[in-house]
Amino acid sequence: MTLKDTLLQIGQAARDASHAVARASTGAKNTALLATASAIRAQRDELLAANAADLAAAKADGLDAAMMDRLTLSEQGIEAMAQGLEQVAALPDPVGEITELRRRPSGIQVGKMRVPLGVVGIIYEARPNVTAEAAALCLKSGNAAILRGGKEAIRSNQAIAVCVKKGLAAAGLPETAIQVIETTDRAAVGYLITMPEFVDVIVPRGGKGLIERISQEARVPVIKHLDGNCHVYVDSAADPEKALAIVENSKTQRLGTCNTAESLLIARPMAASLLPKIAAMLTARGIEIRGCDETRALVREAKPANEEDYATEYLAAIISCKVVADVEEAIAHINKYSSAHTEAIVTENYTTALRFLREVDSASVMVNASTRFADGFEYGLGAEIGISTDKFHARGPVGLEGLTSQKWIVLGNGEVRG
């Protein structure tokens, strides 16, 4: 069988299984999730052995330390996977929710019912824990899933897939509801993203390059997460204490996350008094400041920033900084340079806050809060399949709801159209 035929067969099996998953009861889905968690705990030794084989092969291939770290499944990591499955089981089931049911003048009642998307394809790096997490979120939201993890994790992923199959079987659900692609041939991704008859949406999780390539080539919708060039704007009406705390937390709590602030804007009337203090705090925490001329006049240690700096997601101990006239210039700068992920304003002025909330065109817009809050768990979604920087369908952190759609339902009593 050719690789293309293999993928088509996987796709057809997923489509067939998707109907059973879509109509599965909440109880059956939760049974599958809890049984998978039990299987993961019971098969701990098999999982560790499979992962050890992956790690040995990766080491021989000279994988870097960060990738080795993500590839590693520890005993703790296995327990965390099992607990993650139990947490998803505990979340409310989004499927079947009926909203906005209203009576129309014709007599019919019209509303919306939340339903699964169908088949979700997930493409991710060599991180075995994502296999369990993605399987759980797709299943709970009533979708079949096709999972394609990084090839270095293939043995670990297959061992996890065995546990997921046990879970599905325990609930009487088809084992093909969650399929892990077994081939490590890269061409499989190309087929997976171009079968609209079998796959309803693709969620790529990984670097910007991977996501851009998939978006370019996909023939199905993609929930994409590109970069997070997040801004904090300190307004002229900012509370200085809040500004210091929010800039510190947004930039320095974690350097490598997508919701980390990469750029600081500060209103001119506030700059002389506050920017040196913020700069001292950042410098003390090892952050390099790259600023405009006005920044550099106030902050001796600041290096010059160029156009590219303002557009860069550093994911490193660097922040760009610009003095702006007011909220209007701040919004214009953000809407020009930002990657539309997350931006925060620090202000005590009601009208300025509302304007920032309305006019900044990003997935998350915050007043007086750290950009680090842009996260599915912090937002109360319970779990997160990714963060979307798109406007279409799902925006920002995507939880179970982002893996569903709403259809219209009509409840009549024999009505016909006049």
Add this chain to the structure above:
Amino acid sequence: MTLKDTLLQIGQAARDASHAVARASTGAKNTALLATASAIRAQRDELLAANAADLAAAKADGLDAAMMDRLTLSEQGIEAMAQGLEQVAALPDPVGEITELRRRPSGIQVGKMRVPLGVVGIIYEARPNVTAEAAALCLKSGNAAILRGGKEAIRSNQAIAVCVKKGLAAAGLPETAIQVIETTDRAAVGYLITMPEFVDVIVPRGGKGLIERISQEARVPVIKHLDGNCHVYVDSAADPEKALAIVENSKTQRLGTCNTAESLLIARPMAASLLPKIAAMLTARGIEIRGCDETRALVREAKPANEEDYATEYLAAIISCKVVADVEEAIAHINKYSSAHTEAIVTENYTTALRFLREVDSASVMVNASTRFADGFEYGLGAEIGISTDKFHARGPVGLEGLTSQKWIVLGNGEVRG
């Protein structure tokens, strides 16, 4: 300037204007809509003259009667356009609506704010009234729009564009918020659908061929409306009177609309008593019946149906018919052959009704109501930019809300992440 440069210029102008439209007040948008309506009434003679020139050219080109009909702007049609604009002005503004604002354990409040998509591209046939309607819906939902109508309507569309510009100017909004592409070169569509930097979504309105081609080639999301192969399933627990009325209305009220029923399924226990009556009603209304063997045993005039009949949107005085065992077989048949537009069940059985509602995977699913109700106006959307047969983003009739997105907002008081 090359055609591509022209389109890029139009795109850039739309993107620039989109920010002003996005932050425009409800009052300003309504002023623009009402002023456009006034201009359309005031320029009636100019519109009629432009349309007469289009009609003369179309006649010389040998356009068929149906296309000539859609191209024609009568005095009544002009008044209807003006009233349509007034109706959109009267609709609630979806932009800025804040929902689900909840306090999180961290102290922040997290919710969603409804915002425009940005720039909407609409591609449609030679129907001048769509120009006014699409402009109104995009403007009210806070989007800039690029409109590309069928080339036969170019003079009429330009005359309407003059009125829209007057309306925008009266409200102090940029005239480039709504642009009508002036070139009739077909290649313009190819550029319009491949500029993701300037266009956020494409809404094609027209035949299936046009929509399939656009979906294939687009590099931006497409709200697509393919065919409407709609089903009515008469269950064994159906009320015969309701069944007769619903089949009659679903099939015969209008033959050429996408929500017209094209296929009748009937449960075996009901077929012997009811199918002959339904068939007699349909035959009396000039509808040809193409059925399975069991249908033909009960209905002398029925012709044989083949696989293709069950998958066909006739848009004509023909209906396919199949006797099925029960609701399970009906659902399986529908999910196999339907175009996922609209399906109805006729039943008095509660459990059967709920099962049909849950398991039929179409944009609109109805109990005891005519499929003809699948329509933005009947659903209470006030207006409709199209009907989506997709699951992603908007599904079924798409009103103002379908032209918006939701971003997350966070209201804090200096919170940082621990």
